[in-house]
Amino acid sequence: MKITEIEIFALHFPLYEPFVVSYCSYDYMPSIIVKMTTDTGHIGYGEAVSDEHVTGESLESTFAVLQHTLAPKLIGESPRNMERIHELMDSLILGVPSAKAALDIACYDVVGKSLGVPVYDLIGGRYHDEFPITHVLSIASPEKMSTEALEKVSEGYRSLKMKVGTNVMEDVKRIEAVRAKVGEDIAIRVDVNQGWKNSANTLQALKKLEHCSLDWLEQPVVANDIDAMVEIKSKSSIPIMIDEGMCGVPQMREIIAKRAADKVNIKLMKCGGIYPATKLANMAEMAGIECQVGSMVESSIGSAAGFHVSFSKKIITSVELTGPLKFSKDIGNLHYDVPFIRLTEKPGLGIDIDETVLKELTIYSEKVIG
The missing domain is CATH 3.30.390.10 (Enolase-like, N-terminal domain)
Structure with missing residues (x-):
């Protein structure tokens, strides 16, 4: 062929x-x-x-x-x-x-x-049966974010990912408002997207967030400051995830050597696709670092590809691939059983265009x- x-x-x-x-x-x-x-x-x-x-x-x-x-x-x-x-x-x-x-x-x-055969059969076969889907909250006022969070919980979501990364104190208010609104039983993950810049700002925020029972904090500092991630991880009781700071093998090697993160966010768009993503997952597994597969807000095509990687690897314990749920029009038919995703056994990516x-x-x- x-x-x-x-x-x-x-x-x-x-x-x-x-x-x-x-x-x-x-x-x-x-x-x-x-x-x-x-x-x-x-x-x-x-x-x-x-x-x-x-x-x-x-x-x-x-x-x-x-x-x-x-x-x-x-x-x-x-x-x-x-x-x-x-x-x-x-x-x-x-x-x-x-x-x-x-x-x-x-x-x-x-x-x-x-x-x-499905793509997951090409990269190790199926390990997971399903993944819970996390609803992603865009940056907004504390009131708007907490109201949307409660609406999604009422729809069945059990985990939320908050986008923050503006003024530290304003972000703390956003996080506290969402936690107060949804209660203690809902998982909250916080993604700063590099917005807190450095370890000093991040540690200031973490001190104020200890009571919020966060699942993890993601990429608080600029992407290339691995040493800042090392410092934050060593002083934080909240698990730390790296995203923009880990694009491929060189960064993963440094993260492992320096013990710079508790979790890594693998994105196919950062590393070059399915094949490189499986290599990164294998490296993380050898180092005992849990993985998430995330997205750049992709359609059914890119999202399905990420799910096939996720379903095939034991070390991948969470996913954030909700692009199709945000689109008012998509070219594919990737199906979500909200708040879960369960892949079919259709060949290839398993979607129709x-x-x-x-x-x-x-x-x-x-x-x-x-």
Whole structure:
């Protein structure tokens, strides 16, 4: 089986409401979809959701890299040869992990379909039966965040992830308001998205949050300050998760060596796709560090890919892949049994693509052939 054609689509996914994190507010989610066709007639889909603040990629740069650099070189390659494909992509260009993730995911989807098996069967088989879904709260006033939190708890959610990362004292009020509103039995995870900048601000916040019974605190400091994470972890009674500070093997190696985090957040868009994500999970397992698979707010395609990795690995104990629940229109049909996710046994990623919606949401596209 050989890759004969790769079509690239730039899209804007509409959101029910703006998605607000410490460094940006999104009125829609930009995404790149790739459609990979092989000489056997099988078709696979992949996705790249870039983030200038995390991977240094934009929608436009990702599209250009796929169109001119990566996709042309994959024509004629077998999508089964993942080690070879990643070595080839890495030899062509440094970094650009979301662009590489799109092609990686499409390869897994098309290979799974050709063999008639789900992607998780290609990377170790199924370990988990289901995962609870965490509702993500965008940054807003304490009143609005706590009200939304209570509404989601009434819908059946048992865990919440709060986006914070503005003024430390204002963030403390947000967290305290949500905890007071939902009670002690609901899990609360706090994601700062680098917004507290340094260890001094973070330790000040942690002292005031000790009574809030948080599951964990995620990426409070700037991404490249691993030493600050070491200091925070050594002085915190709240588990510390690293996200933006862990993109690939070099960072994971440093985190393990310095014992810089209790948990790591693996994102396919940060590391380059399914294949690199499984390597990171294996490294974490050897070091005894629990993992979460998160997302850049991806559609059914990217979210399904993340779930297949999650369901195959024992060391992955939580997921945050709720992009499709935030979109008012999606191109795929990934199904959530809120507040749980349970994958099917359909081949590949296990989702169907609505070509009509894909065409409707596409801003521009390009076809690469041999």
